[in-house]
Amino acid sequence: MQKISVAHIQNKKVKQEKITMLTAYDYPMGVLLDKAGVDMVLVGDSVANVVLGLESTTEVGMFEMLHHAKAVRRGVKEALLIGDMPYESYQTATQDAVANAKRFVDEAGCDAVKLEWFDRCIEVAADIVQAGIPVMGHVGLTPQTAEQLGGFKVQGKDADSAKIIIGNAKALEEAGCFSIVLECVPDKIAQLITKQLSIPTIGIGAGLYCDGQVLVTHDLLGLFDRFRPKFSKQYVDLGAAVVDGVKNFCQEVRQGKFPDEVHSYSIKQEELSKINGGDLV
Secondary structure, eight states, rough: OOOHHHHHHHHHHHHHHHHHEEESHHHHHHHHHHHHHHOOOOOOOOHHHHHHHSOOHHHHHHHHHHHHHHHHHHSSSSSEEEEOOTTTTTSOOOHHHHHHHHHHHHTTOOEEEEOOTTHHHHHHHHHHHHHTEEEEEEEEEGGGGGGGTTTSOOOOOOOHHHHHHHHHHHHHHHTTSEEEEEESSSSSHHEEEEEEOSSSSSEEOOOOTSSSSEHHHHHTTTOOOOOTTTOOOOOOOOOHHHHHHHHHHHHHHHHSSSHHHHHGGGOHHHHTTSGGGGOOO
């Protein structure tokens, strides 16, 4: 399979081909998602919740995000790799935002970065694009600033707030974003945005009409049960399989069944006899 580019992703919208995106935070998952044929892999700041056990995505910064992005890059060879810019890495000063975006590309090998909507989002997104770095926007529910939106709930449920989200999406397209994530917005609003934009929309809790879909991989695989949003579908319960496997391991160790001869190494008796007369202590 050929390495997926930004142009390839944008062309999928033209061809009306659905786009897939999932999150990864380490090398093994990067390898597996790539092998499965996922179009885009996001090193999401959701690493804070599903990997590091933190309460909020605002609790990770550039150090953690670059660390995980480097690991994922080693595993992803074909999918478009996107680095999720963490809280306060792009909201403070424009020059800092550009510098941090460059770190995702230069240090971690990402193909693009993603940033969530905030008051100066247009200016920052345009400057990062001008610096030659592809940018994915994010509107609707923005987890890094969810408290300002009244918590983790659906956005754009009334006409006025929906118009704002539609305007934000259009503005990000004009700023040069190559794609936009629509999170937790009514499906018909997502459909309107998708029809009005020439760039792909990637939905998460935004219904069927988006150009593509993204989920947190740990939710999809049943590896995170602290919170499960309505929009997230669990396709397999690896969490239960892991617990069963570990229980079997513990049982066999305690019963003296593991390791058996098949899982042990041997030494020839004549060599053993040269050691302390071959007596086992």
